[in-house]
Amino acid sequence: NAGVMQNPRHLVRRRGQEARLRCSPMKGHSHVYWYRQLPEEGLKFMVYLQKENIIDESGMPKERFSAEFPKEGPSILRIQQVVRGDSAAYFCASSPPAGGGQPQHFGDGTRLSIL
Amino acid sequence: RKEVEQDPGPFNVPEGATVAFNCTYSNSASQSFFWYRQDCRKEPKLLMSVYSSGNEDGRFTAQLNRASQYISLLIRDSKLSDSATYLCVVRTGGSQGNLIFGKGTKLSVKP
Numbered sequence: 001n002a003g004v005m006q007n008p009r010h011l012v013r014r015r016g017q018e019a020r021l022r023c024s025p026m027k028g029h030s031h032v033y034w035y036r037q038l039p040e041e042g043l044k045f046m047v048y049l050q051k052e053n054i055i056d057e058s059g060m061p062k063e064r065f066s067a068e069f070p071k072e073g074p075s076i077l078r079i080q081q082v083v084r085g086d087s088a089a090y091f092c093a094s095s096p097p098a099g100g101g102q103p104q105h106f107g108d109g110t111r112l113s114i115l
Numbered sequence: 116r117k118e119v120e121q122d123p124g125p126f127n128v129p130e131g132a133t134v135a136f137n138c139t140y141s142n143s144a145s146q147s148f149f150w151y152r153q154d155c156r157k158e159p160k161l162l163m164s165v166y167s168s169g170n171e172d173g174r175f176t177a178q179l180n181r182a183s184q185y186i187s188l189l190i191r192d193s194k195l196s197d198s199a200t201y202l203c204v205v206r207t208g209g210s211q212g213n214l215i216f217g218k219g220t221k222l223s224v225k226p
Contacts, residue, residue, distance in 0.1 A: 031211055042202070042218035043159065048211075056213060091158055095211065103149055104214060106158040 004107035019079040025094030121217035138186040138203030147206035
């Protein structure tokens with residue numbers, strides 16, 4: 001039973017480049033959430049997706065950030081034209097389709113560093 | 116007012132001590148409540164869900180007071196391995212909504 005898989009674990013980009021972060025949910029989970037943790041801060045919600053649908057993107061910055069969860073393959077968080085302030089840990093979580101307040105299970109995260 | 120507030124600590128306690136963490140949340144429509152722990156900025160790991168009737172899991176006891184919008188976590192007989200940051204987490208937007216995290220309370224258990 002593989003857990004939530006994120007890759008890469010560490011990603012280094014120069015300012016202005018693009019960053020792509022990938023997340024494969026736990027088997028049987030169809031809900032994916034992305035969170036960002038800035039240094040010395042708590043986790044902040046970014047976006048909630050189901051297959052081929054964005055359900056809630058209220059936490060996403062208005063520019064440069066996008067997310068998708070295609071029918072096949074992992075969920076992708078894409079950051080265009082990265083800036084120093086994008087340096088953070090990005091965590092993906094997944095939960096099963098059933099309701100009832102199921103907890104979310106997190107991947108190991110991707111540590112993004114911007115040079 | 117922050118959505119989820121916790122005392123950041125740190126709490127420095129000796130092994131075997133009992134320690135309690137508190138948390139308040141601002142949205143009375145919040146529906147689900149959890150405690151997660153996070154080690155050295157690794158991924159958050161679910162410690163336990165929190166129910167209105169209170170619940171216990173081994174040395175850990177969680178309480179929820181909806182009227183006061185207050186959540187607590189009690190750790191008995193602290194172990195060195197309990198050293199971590201404890202995150203109070205609330206879900207507001209329905210059973211599949213996103214989680215709202217407190218900034219965490221840091222616990223350090225000393226020999």
